[in-house]
Amino acid sequence: MIVAIDGPAGAGKSTIARSLAAKLGFTYIDTGAMYRAVALWALRVGVDLDDLHRLEQLAKEANIEFSASASTVRLNGEDVTDAIRDPEVSRAASKVSMAPGVRRAMRLEQRRIASTHSVVMEGRDIGTVVFPEAQVKVFLDADPHIRAGRRAAESGGAVEDIAVELAERDHRDRTRAEAPLTQAPDAEYLDTTGLTPVQVEEAILKLVRERTSNGKAHH
Numbered sequence: 001m002i003v004a005i006d007g008p009a010g011a012g013k014s015t016i017a018r019s020l021a022a023k024l025g026f027t028y029i030d031t032g033a034m035y036r037a038v039a040l041w042a043l044r045v046g047v048d049l050d051d052l053h054r055l056e057q058l059a060k061e062a063n064i065e066f067s068a069s070a071s072t073v074r075l076n077g078e079d080v081t082d083a084i085r086d087p088e089v090s091r092a093a094s095k096v097s098m099a100p101g102v103r104r105a106m107r108l109e110q111r112r113i114a115s116t117h118s119v120v121m122e123g124r125d126i127g128t129v130v131f132p133e134a135q136v137k138v139f140l141d142a143d144p145h146i147r148a149g150r151r152a153a154e155s156g157g158a159v160e161d162i163a164v165e166l167a168e169r170d171h172r173d174r175t176r177a178e179a180p181l182t183q184a185p186d187a188e189y190l191d192t193t194g195l196t197p198v199q200v201e202e203a204i205l206k207l208v209r210e211r212t213s214n215g216k217a218h219h
Helices: 013-024 031-045 052-061 087-096 100-116 126-130 144-155 159-175 197-214
Strands: 002-006 027-030 064-066 073-075 119-123 136-141 188-191
Touching: 002 013, 002 126, 002 197, 013 027, 013 119, 013 197, 027 031, 027 064, 027 100, 031 052, 031 064, 031 073, 031 087, 031 100, 031 119, 052 100, 100 119, 100 126, 119 126, 126 136, 136 197, 144 159, 188 197
Parallel strands: 002 119, 002 136, 027 119, 136 188
Antiparallel strands: 064 073
16 A cells, blocks of 8 residues: 655655554655755765766665664665755755656655555655555645744754745745646645644544545545
8 A cells, every 4th residue: 555645845744654654554765865865875976966867877776775663764774864864965855856867766766665565655746756546645735934943943953044945945846847746636635734743644544544444436
């Protein structure tokens, strides 16, 4: 079974997806972390972020793993969980994820993982491009100011600066040619602005239960 959770930065996808996966006993996959890992590697080896061919090669060679506990991300065997959250890596990841070859390589990897496990996968284009056939699709959103606040709480940055950065990222994500951030027509829209993580999780679990009890008759 595939649960696809899409939405802009800071909507709460990671928090929700991670605890959902734990509750359901599914594998959690943070696709953003995959792009960040490729970006980290590109920065480390000094690849020009406009060199689409080299970026695609790196993406194909990258061995990215998520641990069972879902909080660790490994790149080629090394724990990069903290390294990929660096602001410089975030900026690079935003560029790297615009490269069509990188997206293709990551998509193959995402499909490979989901072919053998039930997954909760979160990102920008899971329900639209990676798994249009996902049984449960959710589009998580929240007021931009709330999203900036959540990110600031995570990173300790200034809310104003982060708000500007998120607005730029939203614009890039929504307008890029390759797999833009957009809500799938059959996705459930969830505004998390006034909700606690527990309430959001309950709403999604309810969807999962409906989908599993009704089979696929209802869309």
